[in-house]
Every structure is written in structure tokens, then in C-alpha cells.
Amino acid sequence: MIGAFTLVALVLGVCGMLAIASRRFRTDEDPLIAAIDAQLPQTQCAQCGYPGCRPYAEALAAGAAIDLCPPGGEPTVTRLAELLPDNPRSGEVLEQPEASVAFIDEERCIGCYLCIDACPVDAIVGAPKYMHTVVANDCTGCELCVPPCPMDCIDMHTP
Amino acid sequence: MMNHLIYPRPALSQWIVREGEPITCGQIIANGREHLHSAFAGAVERLTAGQLELRVDHEAQKPSMAPLEVEDPQTLQRIEAAGIVGLGGGGFPTYLKLLDALRQGVKRLVINAVECEPGISCDAALCEQQPETITLGIRALSALLGAEVHIAHSTATSLCPAEGNWQKHDVGTAKTPVGYERYLINTLFQTNLIHGDRPTHHNVVVINLGTAHAVGRAMQGWPLIGRMVSIEGQNRWLPIGKPFSELGLQGDLIEGGRLSGSAAGVAVGKTTNAIHVAQHRTSTPCINCAACNEACPEGLPVAQIVRTIKASGMDLERLHADRCIECGLCTPVCPSHIDVLAATRNARVLARAYIASERNKTEALRRFTAHEERRTQRLADKAARRQARLRRVRGRT
Numbered sequence: 001m002i003g004a005f006t007l008v009a010l011v012l013g014v015c016g017m018l019a020i021a022s023r024r025f026r027t028d029e030d031p032l033i034a035a036i037d038a039q040l041p042q043t044q045c046a047q048c049g050y051p052g053c054r055p056y057a058e059a060l061a062a063g064a065a066i067d068l069c070p071p072g073g074e075p076t077v078t079r080l081a082e083l084l085p086d087n088p089r090s091g092e093v094l095e096q097p098e099a100s101v102a103f104i105d106e107e108r109c110i111g112c113y114l115c116i117d118a119c120p121v122d123a124i125v126g127a128p129k130y131m132h133t134v135v136a137n138d139c140t141g142c143e144l145c146v147p148p149c150p151m152d153c154i155d156m157h158t159p
Numbered sequence: 160m161m162n163h164l165i166y167p168r169p170a171l172s173q174w175i176v177r178e179g180e181p182i183t184c185g186q187i188i189a190n191g192r193e194h195l196h197s198a199f200a201g202a203v204e205r206l207t208a209g210q211l212e213l214r215v216d217h218e219a220q221k222p223s224m225a226p227l228e229v230e231d232p233q234t235l236q237r238i239e240a241a242g243i244v245g246l247g248g249g250g251f252p253t254y255l256k257l258l259d260a261l262r263q264g265v266k267r268l269v270i271n272a273v274e275c276e277p278g279i280s281c282d283a284a285l286c287e288q289q290p291e292t293i294t295l296g297i298r299a300l301s302a303l304l305g306a307e308v309h310i311a312h313s314t315a316t317s318l319c320p321a322e323g324n325w326q327k328h329d330v331g332t333a334k335t336p337v338g339y340e341r342y343l344i345n346t347l348f349q350t351n352l353i354h355g356d357r358p359t360h361h362n363v364v365v366i367n368l369g370t371a372h373a374v375g376r377a378m379q380g381w382p383l384i385g386r387m388v389s390i391e392g393q394n395r396w397l398p399i400g401k402p403f404s405e406l407g408l409q410g411d412l413i414e415g416g417r418l419s420g421s422a423a424g425v426a427v428g429k430t431t432n433a434i435h436v437a438q439h440r441t442s443t444p445c446i447n448c449a450a451c452n453e454a455c456p457e458g459l460p461v462a463q464i465v466r467t468i469k470a471s472g473m474d475l476e477r478l479h480a481d482r483c484i485e486c487g488l489c490t491p492v493c494p495s496h497i498d499v500l501a502a503t504r505n506a507r508v509l510a511r512a513y514i515a516s517e518r519n520k521t522e523a524l525r526r527f528t529a530h531e532e533r534r535t536q537r538l539a540d541k542a543a544r545r546q547a548r549l550r551r552v553r554g555r556t
Contacts, residue, residue, distance in 0.1 A: 041516075042523040052527070075471060121526040140523050 032083075033061045039079045041071045044120035045142030052120065065090040070097055071141070100156040101139040102146070106131050108153035115145035115154060163204070164213040164400030165426040169193040178206040182213060185223025185382050187242075193252050194242035196223070198384040198398035210425075213400065222380030229295070229378065230302045235261075241377035242429075246386060247271060247367035248415060250430040253374070259357075260304055260364040268301055269347065272312040272319045272368040273330055273338030276416030276487075279433045281387035282368040284394035286318040289372060294320045296375030300366060311343055319368060335418055336456055336486040340365045354457070354482045369432070389433040401427040403434065411437040418487030419500065440496040451489035451499050457482050461489050465502040472513025480506035481514060 037057040048068035050056040060066065066080040066087045073096030080087070104115070104124075111129040123139040126132030134145075136159065146154050168174060172191030176182065182197045188211060189195040197213055199220065205212040227237055239254035274282050285293060297320075301308050308325040313333035321327050328347055330337050337343065341352045344363050352358070358365055366374075373383050385398045390406060403412055403423055412423035413435040420435060451461035464480045475481075480503065489499040 042520045042527065044523070044527050053524075078471075120530055121523045122530050123526070138522065138526065140519070 030061065033057050036060050036080065036083060039072075039076055039083065040069060041076065041140070042121075043071045043140035043142045045071060045140070045144060047071070047142075060084060060087060063087055067092070067094050070094060072096075097141075098158055100141045100158050101136045102134045102141070102143070103136075103155050103157045104132055104134055105153040105155070106133065108151045110151055112150060114148040114150065118145045118148045120144060162215050162405065163402060164198055164201075164215060164398065165402050166195060166197075166211045166213070166400045167424065167426075167428065168209050168211070169195055174206060174211060176203050176206070176211070178203050183223075184217070184220050185384060187382075188213075192255075193244060194240060194382070196242055196382040196384050196399075198400055220384070223382055224377075224380040226380045227299075227378045229298045234299050234303045234378070237377050238374055241373070241382045243370060243373045243377060243383050244429050245367055246369035246373060246430060246432070248419075248430050248432060249367075250428075253366070253370055256359075256364065256366075257300075257303065259359050260306075263359040263362075265304060265359050265362055265364045266306045267348075267363045268297075268304055268306040268308050269343065269363055269365045270297055270308065270310045270319075270368055270371050271338060271340070271343060271365050272310060272316040273333050273343060274313060274315060275333035275335045275338035276418055276433075277335075278392070278417040278420075278435055279389050279415075280315060280392070281389045281394055281432050283315045283318070284387050284389075285369060285372050286316050286320070289375075290318070290320040292375035292379070293368065293372045294322060294375070295378055296371035296373065297325070299374055299378050300371060304364070306364070309347060311338075311347060313338075316368070335416075335488060336484065339456075339484060339486065341484075342456070383429060386427070386429065386431070388427060388431055391435060397427050399427055399429055403427070406434065408434065408436055411439070413437045416487070418490065419485050420487075421504075442493075442496045442498065445495055445497060448494060450492040450494065454488045454492045456486060456488065457484055459483060459503075461499060461503060464506045465497070465499055467506070472509040472516075475506045475510040476513050478506075478510075480510040483507040 037054055040053040040057060042053050044052045046052060047070050048056045050059055056069065060080065064087065066084060067077045067089045069076055073094060077094065109131050111126060111131055113128045116124045116126055116132060120142065121138060121140055123135050124132050124145060125135060141156065143156060166188065169189055170192065172189045172193050172195065174189050176188050179202060181202045182188065182200060184197065184200045186197050187194055188197050199215045200217040201213050201215040203211060204214040224240065227233060235254055235257060238257065243253040244250045245253060272282050272286070274280060297308055309328060310319055310321055310325055311328045311330060312319045313330050317329065330346065337346065340358065341356065343365065344350055344352055344358055344361065348363065350361055352361060369386065383399065385396055387394055388397050402425060413420040414423035414431055415421060415433055417435060420433065423434065445462065445465065447462060449462050455461050459482060460478055464475065464478050467474050467478060483503045485500065485504055487500045489503065493499050
């Protein structure tokens with residue numbers, strides 16, 4: 001009787017510890033989502049309709065169309081099709097845009113900091129009231145910095 | 160006599176002259192990462208973003224800079240100002256290479272006089288005709304780096320100068336690719352450099368003999384406006400910018416050695432070491448004999464790479480197509496006469512582009528994660544401040 005009681009207590013204790021540990025060391029890494037995310041171009045441009053590559057990866061895991069990513073283009077669609085054979089296609093023609101980088105016209109920049117906030121990959125350097133400039137190597141060409149600029153001084157250039 | 164010079168724009172550099180502008184001999188026409196000088200006096204006849212055409216009025220040349228002493232502290236600046244790049248074929252700006260060597264404290268300077276490719280003998284001609292200039296260049300480089308000098312040469316270039324405690328290393332009858340930088344270092348110093356290793360990280364910097372000669376000329380006041388070129392076995396000193404059409408050769412031209420050369424551009428460039436007339440062979444389909452795999456000094460699966468050429472960069476990267484050193488040994492062994500090198504070169508470009516895009520992706524994600532973390536933190540801080548303010552205000556009333 002005591003033996004059985006101890007056993008139950010032990011099992012309960014271990015379960016409790018596991019529950020605590022799982023909450024403590026919780027990982028929200030779904031391997032499928034991670035694998036999908038690795039195929040996306042990480043431009044964070046939101047052209048797919050989701051607010052970034054990770055959210056699109058999550059949507060894909062839940063069954064979204066695989067041909068919504070313009071920067072990735074057809075190669076990405078092919079690789080996603082291998083990963084997610086059951087996902088549908090939206091049927092729209094996916095045009096891969098030419099690689100481009102943002103360029104700030106330094107004559108017109110007033111240093112408002114809005115583009116720096118908007119850049120998802122920290123590719124714009126500068127400080128409030130000081131001129132900003134784009135680090136061309138780091139720019140993914142997502143165009144997210146273009147609309148917030150009050151001076152309309154950001155253009156996309158093909159390198 | 161009326162003739163023209165044609166200059167393609169050097170990478171990461173800009174034209175600094177305008178159309179119609181008169182040009183003097185040795186004048187800088189483009190600068191940026193690399194300086195480019197006009198070889199003769201004349202005028203800019205046509206200028207596009209990628210190419211400059213110069214009408215030559217006077218075919219007289221004179222140094223455009225004052226001579227420098229061997230141990231002058233301005234040596235590195237002079238090498239930059241003279242527009243010197245690796246004349247062995249790499250074309251990398253020499254001042255950047257030397258700057259790297261200085262930062263790493265490199266104490267071994269190797270002068271690469273191993274001409275291992277069939278059809279190239281411009282360095283041998285320089286050794287024969289202008290040994291004093293080469294000596295001057297090596298002395299300047301050695302003084303700049305404070306490094307010991309090793310001269311690697313083959314039987315063909317055994318006339319290369321040596322003085323004092325310079326060490327000469329004879330590699331004998333050079334067979335491709337013994338003169339390839341990494342292999343040469345491994346032979347000379349019994350090191351084991353592999354793909355991706357930088358010589359400067361192993362206390363070595365390798366300078367081509369032609370480059371050393373150009374450094375010697377720069378010390379005498381000459382910018383890089385001419386070079387020795389092997390034309391079908393004959394060596395001629397040609398001005399940089401000399402159009403290939405004026406060489407009097409018939410047929411399609413190959414620039415570089417017989418093995419690793421590629422289709423010629425329009426004019427002699429800084430890295431044009433040889434010119435050949437192409438020998439076209441009709442190819443038949445691949446018979447999977449794998450002779451190219453056997454021939455590859457890097458041990459790459461060449462046949463597989465060539466077969467995969469239409470596939471994605473990802474597949475080519477898995478076959479290590481980016482490690483091709485473009486020595487060209489795979490082409491002559493092919494019994495089907497396939498231009499294997501052209502295919503592997505293409506594969507290398509695709510594989511490298513894929514590697515770069517993967518690296519960019521990882522970097523973008525890393526920066527995006529940092530950006531998001533900062534944003535979340537900022538919003539949380541803002542909310543906390545608001546709470547504190549509310550508590551304060553409510554506490555007062």
C-alpha cells in the first residue's frame with residue numbers, strides 16, 4: 001500500500017517537474033515552420049500579405065498558397081512545393097522583381113528617423129535630425145522604407 | 160598616325176573625364192577602387208558608362224610622377240596611385256593586398272614567376288629584357304613589408320633576378336597548375352592551405368613577377384599604362400587599351416593561357432597576359448568517362464557538375480562547384496571535345512551566387528530578429544512608463 005502510494009507520488013512529482021520544465025524551457029520551434037522559413041528570402045517585405053517571412057511560414061504550415069512570395073520567385077515556389085506538396089497555388093503569375101536597393105537622396109533627407117524605424121533589417125543608419133543613408137549590402141530591397149518618408153527622398157536603384 | 164585606345168571601366172570605379180576632353184599621357188581617367196591612366200595623349204572620343212574610347216594624338220610617353228626612393232614611406236600610396244593590380248590574371252588591386260599583408264604583419268614575400276600555362280611567356284620576356292626594373296620593384300615591396308623575399312620560378316623564368324639574401328626556388332618544368340597561388344605556397348613552405356584560406360593568414364603574400372615589375376616602374380614614376388603580352392608565343396610590350404582588332408590576328412581570340420583563357424574582350428587590359436587565336440573543336444555528347452574528374456587538381460566531381468549545370472545553385476553548391484580554380488585541365492582531357500571549363504566556370508558563378516544569397520538571407524534574418532526585439536522592448540518600456548505615470552497621477556488625486 002505504502003509502496004503504491006510512493007509510486008503514485010513519484011510519478012506525480014516527475015510529471016509536475018516535467019510540466020514546470022516544459023514551461024520553463026518552452027521552445028516555439030515547430031520544425032516544419034522553421035524549415036519553411038529557411039526557404040523564404042527573409043526580405044520581410046510583407047508582399048505576400050503577411051507581416052513578414054515568419055508569419056508567412058506559419059500560414060504556409062497551416063495551408064496557405066505557396067506562390068505568394070515575389071522576391072523568392074519561382075525557385076522558392078519549387079522548393080516550397082517539395083516541402084508542402086498539398087498546399088494550393090493562388091494561380092497568379094509570380095513576377096520576380098529585379099534585385100534593387102533603396103537609395104536616400106541626401107540633399108533632401110531631413111533626418112526624421114521614420115525610414116530607420118520602418119526598415120525591418122536595420123539596413124539604414126543615421127540618428128534623429130542627422131542625415132540617413134542605406135547600407136547597400138544589407139538592404140533587401142523590400143521597399144518598406146519608401147512610403148513612410150515625408151520628403152519622398154527614397155528611390156529604389158538597381159545595383 | 161591615328162589610332163584609338165579602348166578602356167572598359169574598372170570595377171567599383173568611376174570615370175572622371177568628360178567626352179571631348181583633351182587627355183595627357185598618364186592622366187587619371189577613372190578612379191575609385193582602382194586608378195586607370197591613359198597610355199597616350201589625345202582626347203576622349205566616346206564615353207559610355209562601361210567604356211571609354213580615346214583618340215590618340217601623340218604616341219610619346221613619359222613618366223607622370225616623380226621617381227621614389229626604394230624605402231620611401233609613400234611606396235604604398237604610389238602603388239595605389241599607379242593603378243597597379245595583380246597582373247597574373249587576378250586583377251585585384253595590389254595596394255589592398257599589401258594593406259592586408261601589412262595589417263597581418265606578413266613577413267614572407269613570394270614573387271611568383273612560375274608561368275605554368277602553355278602559351279604564356281610574358282614574365283620570361285620581362286626577366287630577359289628588364290631585370291633591373293623587376294629588382295627595383297621587389298626591393299620596394301620587400302622594404303614596404305619588411306619581409307624576406309622568396310622567388311619561385313620555373314625553368315623558363317630562371318633568368319629572374321636575385322640579389323643578397325633573396326631565396327630562389329626552382330619548381331622545374333612548370334606544369335599547370337603549380338603556379339596557382341595556394342599550390343605554390345604549399346610547395347614552398349610545406350603548408351596545407353585549402354579552399355578559402357587566405358595566404359596573409361599564413362604569413363605569406365604572393366605577388367606576380369609582372370606586378371613586381373609594374374611596382375618597379377611605379378617607383379620610376381610610371382603609372383600602369385603598358386604591359387608585356389604574349390601574342391601567339393611572341394612577346395610584345397603593348398599599351399593598356401590597345402584594341403585587339405589592331406593586332407592583325409584573324410579569327411576568334413582567346414585572352415589568357417591556352418588552358419584557362421576565356422573569350423577576349425575588346426582591348427588589352429591590365430590582366431591580359433596572352434592572346435591566342437581560338438581553335439574550335441566540334442563537341443559530341445558526354446560519354447561519362449569521368450576523365451575530367453581525374454584531371455581536376457581540386458578533386459571536384461567535374462562530370463557531375465557539368466551535367467548539373469541546368470540545375471539550381473543549391474545543387475551546384477552541394478557539388479562544391481564554387482571551389483573550381485578555373486585551371487582548365489578538365490577541357491583537353493575530354494574525349495568528346497566538350498568545353499568543360501566553360502561549363503564549370505558557369506557552375507562556379509551560379510554556386511557562388513547561391514552561397515551569397517544564403518548568407519544574405521541569414522544576415523537579414525539576424526538583423527530582423529534584433530530589430531523586432533528592440534521594437535518589442537521599446538513598446539514594453541512605453542507601456543511601463545504609461546502605467547507608472549497613471550499610478551502617479553491617480554495617487555495625487
